[in-house]
Amino acid sequence: MTANPLSQSEIIPMLSRVSIFTGVDIIELKLLADRCVFEYFKTDEKVIEQDEPGDKLYIIVRGTVAVWVKSQTLDWQRINTLGPGDVFGEIAILRNVPRTARITTLTNCQFLSICAKDFLDLYQYFPARARDNIQLVVAKRLQERGLYINL
Numbered sequence: 001m002t003a004n005p006l007s008q009s010e011i012i013p014m015l016s017r018v019s020i021f022t023g024v025d026i027i028e029l030k031l032l033a034d035r036c037v038f039e040y041f042k043t044d045e046k047v048i049e050q051d052e053p054g055d056k057l058y059i060i061v062r063g064t065v066a067v068w069v070k071s072q073t074l075d076w077q078r079i080n081t082l083g084p085g086d087v088f089g090e091i092a093i094l095r096n097v098p099r100t101a102r103i104t105t106l107t108n109c110q111f112l113s114i115c116a117k118d119f120l121d122l123y124q125y126f127p128a129r130a131r132d133n134i135q136l137v138v139a140k141r142l143q144e145r146g147l148y149i150n151l
Contacts, residue, residue: 008033011112018059020087020137023130028122035118039111047088047103047111054092054099056115060084063109068102076102093119094138 011033015021021029039058041047047058050070060082067080067088079101082088092099093116123131 005038011036014059014061014085014112017085018087019085020090020134021130022133024126025130028126028130031122031125032114032119035114035122036112037114039113041105041109041111043105043107045105047105047109048099048101050100050102051098054089054097054116056113057087057089057093057119058103059112059114060086060088061110061112063105063107065103065105065109068104069100070102081106089113090134091138091141094123094134095142100142 008030012026012029015024015029015032015036021032024032036059038061041063047065048054050068062084064081064083065088066078067082068076068078071077082103088101088103089099091097123134126134
């Protein structure tokens, strides 16, 4: 974790291109940008672990990550690869459930992270269409992973 090397005016366009923030007004994007923390991870590092509590969400600025879930046989299965502009960690925060997957870095990565409390404090002020969009994205992800998670 480090101080942001990017200014609010550089972070806002990144946030506005993230699918879960579709419909979020510029005022809320500015508030989100002010709460973002820049984080670096090296190749082959674990970012989050399945079944642990969710304390923040991540937006990938640079690099790629693998999404893993534990199968019924307790083997790890890679179910997705995410890259710049993708988000992870939001399901645990929005649904108040343990992490639904393990995320590991495939390359050196840079993330913007937002702690759960800050995100949820701002979420309540998002326009209804933006909150609906976020819930639709989360529901779609849960449906796609339906074979892998049991909520």
